[in-house]
Amino acid sequence: MIGVMLVRIDAAVNGDECYSEQTTKNARKPMPRKLNCWEFKNCGREPGGTNVESLGVCPAAVSTEADCINGGVNAGRVCWAVAGTLCYGEQMGTFAAKMGDCLQCDFYGHVVREEGYQCVSVPVLLNKIAVNG
Numbered sequence: 001m002i003g004v005m006l007v008r009i010d011a012a013v014n015g016d017e018c019y020s021e022q023t024t025k026n027a028r029k030p031m032p033r034k035l036n037c038w039e040f041k042n043c044g045r046e047p048g049g050t051n052v053e054s055l056g057v058c059p060a061a062v063s064t065e066a067d068c069i070n071g072g073v074n075a076g077r078v079c080w081a082v083a084g085t086l087c088y089g090e091q092m093g094t095f096a097a098k099m100g101d102c103l104q105c106d107f108y109g110h111v112v113r114e115e116g117y118q119c120v121s122v123p124v125l126l127n128k129i130a131v132n133g
Helices: 037-041 095-103 106-118 122-132
Strands: 011-014 017-020
Touching: 037 106
Parallel strands: none
Antiparallel strands: 011 017
């Protein structure tokens, strides 16, 4: 079972890199490049992807409100919080409607394991998207 997750929300964008500002008060540490959902799942719904013409661009790939969260591009590492993503070959609805499936997703598990205690919690994530969206 997944335990309590703490927050790494103090991420900033500088060009194409994300920075975590949690290490020390005045230090900025570049975060390593991490796989986004479209890379992990190879769905081809990222801008310019192989399935964009037939399935459209995935909202997670273009949702800038979540950029850099969990080290991802746009909402690429928090796709479970974005409505309209494609899962199991069909377009998913709202967060509330799809979260049960997302908890079983291999990519969700990958992000939670990779981020560990620094993974952004779902309530904080949804609040950030709502405030900035």
